[in-house]
Amino acid sequence: MEWKAYRFNELTINELHDIFRLRVNVFVVEQNCAYPEVDGLDPHCTHLVAKTGGRIAAYARLVPGGLKGELPAIGRVIVVPEARGTGLGRELVQRSRDFIINEWEEKEIFLQGQSHLEAFYASLGFESVSAEYLDDGIPHIDMKFSKN
Template identity: 40%
Template sequence: MLDIKILPFKEFDIHELYNALQLRSDIFVVEQDCVYLDLDGKDEKAIHVIGFKDARVVAYTRIFKPGDYFDRASIGRVAVHKEYRKYGYGKVIMQASIKAVDELFNTNEILISAQAYLEKFYNDLGFKTIGDGYLEDGIPHIRMIKK
């Protein structure tokens, strides 16, 4: 079972923040061999959805209300520690994030910029591809929406 915590940036304790940023860096910079600015100045506007297993941060997303990132609500920085992916925690953290968007922002319409290879994963969660693919930080992405 994954323990989920949902909190605004100002409610992070220093250890949770460090562990969430370390997970993001491990995946998006090191594992994907992509040099980009993860600390993009948007974390303070986001609500953070953190998945813990035995007090360890193993899954993470950040969510935004409409207008804070895109014109619609959005979910981004979806990350699951590679040792924990086999347990379906990506689906669990996304379901918690979708529910949080609905409850906190009173909308079920969510726009994401997804890595293209994860299209089926997001389709299974109710997202549909819109438009053509594009490169973001050198990685193929697609825009997807859930209504």
């Protein structure tokens, strides 16, 4: 597995296409949720990508603090269907969290997680900070990680 954190302008056109295609396939098609997936934040974010055999296996978008909310955030967390249940999602969130803590030198991280993944994110040190709410028709919960 090859991991790399890209700034937007470091992505090739083909990599950007593959990221957008994966995000639309999962968040719009698979989850049957029509919303503006390409939201204008991507040029300001870091894109953490895991590839195997030249294909994206996992992806997360790391949003700097002050861009969407006060805290830096992990979002658009995806593991391709054929790699789900392998531990790749855990590694993706750990690497995302570690990048923000170590590279951006931040102490807190925000995450807007789907409610059915609350225990998964809690196992990685995130604490729930909101009641459950609907976001584009899908139950979510806000969570926060604080570096000790």
